[in-house]
Amino acid sequence: MALPVDRDRMSGDNAEHDPEAHDPAPAVTFGPLKRALREHRYPVTAAELIEQYGAAVVETPTATARLDSVLEGCEETQFRNPSEVREAVLDALGHADASPESPADEWTELPR
Numbered sequence: 001m002a003l004p005v006d007r008d009r010m011s012g013d014n015a016e017h018d019p020e021a022h023d024p025a026p027a028v029t030f031g032p033l034k035r036a037l038r039e040h041r042y043p044v045t046a047a048e049l050i051e052q053y054g055a056a057v058v059e060t061p062t063a064t065a066r067l068d069s070v071l072e073g074c075e076e077t078q079f080r081n082p083s084e085v086r087e088a089v090l091d092a093l094g095h096a097d098a099s100p101e102s103p104a105d106e107w108t109e110l111p112r
Helices: 032-039 046-053 067-074 082-092
Strands: 057-059 064-066
Touching: 032 046, 032 082, 046 067, 057 067, 064 067, 067 082
Parallel strands: none
Antiparallel strands: 057 064
């Protein structure tokens, strides 16, 4: 038995999509910096990360920022793992960790 077809709901455009039904885009995109931070040896200070990766850019939906400017207020901070760096960047940019596509544990495991 076939189900009734609602032609109005089958349109090809997504004009009536429910934003609550889809996962939100990540608040901050780290790009190649993500892999570099995962491969870096820890513990490490913010000053050391700034020295090595300071020119790297992180992107938010509305702007871009260099890592050196994001971490400049915490040069003495020591990070034990990449997840702590990620949290510091998110905090400095004013973004909560609401990114389902990049769970914190993904930052400590390199892809195979």
